[in-house]
Amino acid sequence: VSDFNTLSSQVALAHRPADIARQATLTYFRDPSQQVSAKQGEMLGSAHFDPVTEADRGAEAKIRHVIETECPEFGLIGEELGALRPQADLRWIVDPIDGTRSYICGLPTWTTLVGLASENESILGVVDQPFTGERWLGSKNGAYWMRRYEPSNANDLQKIQCRPCASIEEACIATTDPRPGALFSVEQARGFDDLARRARVIRFSTDAYGYVLVASGNLDLVIESGLHLYDIAAIIPLIEAAGGLITDWQGCTIKMNGDWNGTVVAAGDVRIHREALDAIATW
Amino acid sequence: VSDFNTLSSQVALAHRPADIARQATLTYFRDPSQQVSAKQGEMLGSAHFDPVTEADRGAEAKIRHVIETECPEFGLIGEELGALRPQADLRWIVDPIDGTRSYICGLPTWTTLVGLASENESILGVVDQPFTGERWLGSKNGAYWMRRYEPSNANDLQKIQCRPCASIEEACIATTDPRPGALFSVEQARGFDDLARRARVIRFSTDAYGYVLVASGNLDLVIESGLHLYDIAAIIPLIEAAGGLITDWQGCTIKMNGDWNGTVVAAGDVRIHREALDAIATW
Numbered sequence: 423v424s425d426f427n428t429l430s431s432q433v434a435l436a437h438r439p440a441d442i443a444r445q446a447t448l449t450y451f452r453d454p455s456q457q458v459s460a461k462q463g464e465m466l467g468s469a470h471f472d473p474v475t476e477a478d479r480g481a482e483a484k485i486r487h488v489i490e491t492e493c494p495e496f497g498l499i500g501e502e503l504g505a506l507r508p509q510a511d512l513r514w515i516v517d518p519i520d521g522t523r524s525y526i527c528g529l530p531t532w533t534t535l536v537g538l539a540s541e542n543e544s545i546l547g548v549v550d551q552p553f554t555g556e557r558w559l560g561s562k563n564g565a566y567w568m569r570r571y572e573p574s575n576a577n578d579l580q581k582i583q584c585r586p587c588a589s590i591e592e593a594c595i596a597t598t599d600p601r602p603g604a605l606f607s608v609e610q611a612r613g614f615d616d617l618a619r620r621a622r623v624i625r626f627s628t629d630a631y632g633y634v635l636v637a638s639g640n641l642d643l644v645i646e647s648g649l650h651l652y653d654i655a656a657i658i659p660l661i662e663a664a665g666g667l668i669t670d671w672q673g674c675t676i677k678m679n680g681d682w683n684g685t686v687v688a689a690g691d692v693r694i695h696r697e698a699l700d701a702i703a704t705w
Numbered sequence: 706v707s708d709f710n711t712l713s714s715q716v717a718l719a720h721r722p723a724d725i726a727r728q729a730t731l732t733y734f735r736d737p738s739q740q741v742s743a744k745q746g747e748m749l750g751s752a753h754f755d756p757v758t759e760a761d762r763g764a765e766a767k768i769r770h771v772i773e774t775e776c777p778e779f780g781l782i783g784e785e786l787g788a789l790r791p792q793a794d795l796r797w798i799v800d801p802i803d804g805t806r807s808y809i810c811g812l813p814t815w816t817t818l819v820g821l822a823s824e825n826e827s828i829l830g831v832v833d834q835p836f837t838g839e840r841w842l843g844s845k846n847g848a849y850w851m852r853r854y855e856p857s858n859a860n861d862l863q864k865i866q867c868r869p870c871a872s873i874e875e876a877c878i879a880t881t882d883p884r885p886g887a888l889f890s891v892e893q894a895r896g897f898d899d900l901a902r903r904a905r906v907i908r909f910s911t912d913a914y915g916y917v918l919v920a921s922g923n924l925d926l927v928i929e930s931g932l933h934l935y936d937i938a939a940i941i942p943l944i945e946a947a948g949g950l951i952t953d954w955q956g957c958t959i960k961m962n963g964d965w966n967g968t969v970v971a972a973g974d975v976r977i978h979r980e981a982l983d984a985i986a987t988w
Contacts, residue, residue, distance in 0.1 A: 523907075615884065
């Protein structure tokens with residue numbers, strides 16, 4: 423059972439939860455019958471049927487089964503079904519559907535996130551987008567992208583890296599929801615808006631897809647708040663392996679022990695990471 | 706030359722500009738060397754090299770060549786290279802890359818838009834997303850989606866339709882940029898924000914991809930302003946064939962003669978279209 427002490431064996435294992443989640447997430451994605459069911463449920467006043475939660479729970483149950491079968495000494499922390507062995511040294515931290523709002527709306531930018539924490543550090547991340555077929559992989563061995571992942575071609579990796587960016591005026595930036603009172607407070611939203619208006623390009627509603635685009639050198643900066651460990655555990659090793667920086671709003675490492683306030687600044691270049699922290703300090 | 710008077714022959718022809726654009730748009734999408742070139746150009750103070758404009762112009766030049774070769778009696782109105790025979794009864798109205806900001810940032814939600822106008826009406830629309838492989842087709846013969854379009858399987862169509870939605874509280878809605886002073890005025894942005902906060906889900910940065918998700922029954926409402934004919938010509942026949950409504954903010958048909966103020970309300974259900982118009986009247 424315990425031959426998973428090397429990074430390469432852990433990488434091989436990390437693909438499995440993402441592989442198994444694909445089936446459940448793609449089954450419900452854009453399924454109009456599920457949408458109709460949700461509406462009928464509401465109109466009848468019965469319990470609210472939520473296709474996203476169904477897909478989320480279905481995928482997470484499959485992931486739990488894989489872990490119990492293939493590596494029962496690992497812990498598991500998921501969004502939907504609670505924790506298994508949360509005190510284990512090695513813990514999978516998974517979000518079967520990150521970007522549930524995009525998933526509900528049919529947008530192809532939701533992802534499945536599989537992170538591996540060792541003690542307080544996230545050491546391995548897999549990000550999967552089953553509809554486009556893309557998969558990202560980050561660890562101290564590098565940051566990689568697969569255009570059309572299949573279990574049979576898991577070694578067909580393309581190395582990715584962050585790009586240089588000297589200042590916010592040159593930057594392409596993203597955040598999921600810029601509205602005051604959503605993920606940012608009123609003051610934070612105003613501060614973010616001031617920063618965003620100086621940038622070259624801004625995109626919203628990006629969820630974890632924004633972070634992988636920092637790792638692949640397409641975006642320069644993501645600033646967010648209100649996140650959970652399962653939103654970020656898979657992202658940290660990917661951004662760092664691609665040469666970027668990812669911290670909380672105070673510039674501190676995001677630890678996997680829960681001692682974190684849910685804020686994130688991810689940047690491809692230290693100069694723009696610094697500029698973002700300086701701006702945030704005034705919000 | 707002039708055997709393009711039937712809708713079926715026009716549909717066959719409408720795929721060609723989208724087919725030919727794919728090569729140019731995919732070549733530059735996520736190309737890091739182009740990104741570096743752009744930055745170097747700026748640092749040297751030389752003319753600004755814009756990879757999106759390169760891709761846009763390259764695709765539009767290919768489209769012009771196809772039209773001149775295959776249907777030289779049609780007009781062509783494009784974003785980048787101006788008009789050919791703008792007075793022709795049948796005019797292609799094309800946007801090689803709708804959603805240039807998403808294209809720049811590596812997001813897979815930009816599209817190629819090909820509309821066909823007859824007199825003042827848009828009668829046929831093709832929407833293409835080369836990275837996901839999706840293509841949408843709308844005309845009075847119906848609204849269709851292809852999961853993985855190739856010229857060889859252009860008849861492998863899946864019928865799509867808008868879904869019912871009784872009120873804004875049940876709605877999934879979208880707009881490209883909600884910020885005051887971007888596409889909306891300060892007053893319009895405030896009004897939109899009030900409406901959006903009542904909705905079930907809201908997504909931003911959707912561009913034309915938001916409209917196709919209305920046609921496919923995944924989104925219920927898109928409200929935008931500041932659009933051009935080439936942003937909407939391909940969309941109108943798709944939304945209408947899928948059973949939805951698409952008008953300007955006064956509830957009037959969007960005419961292809963330029964007599965339009967750039968506002969759009971697209972809804973899958975007449976009830977929510979009405980509710981949106983009533984709200985907009987107060988902005």
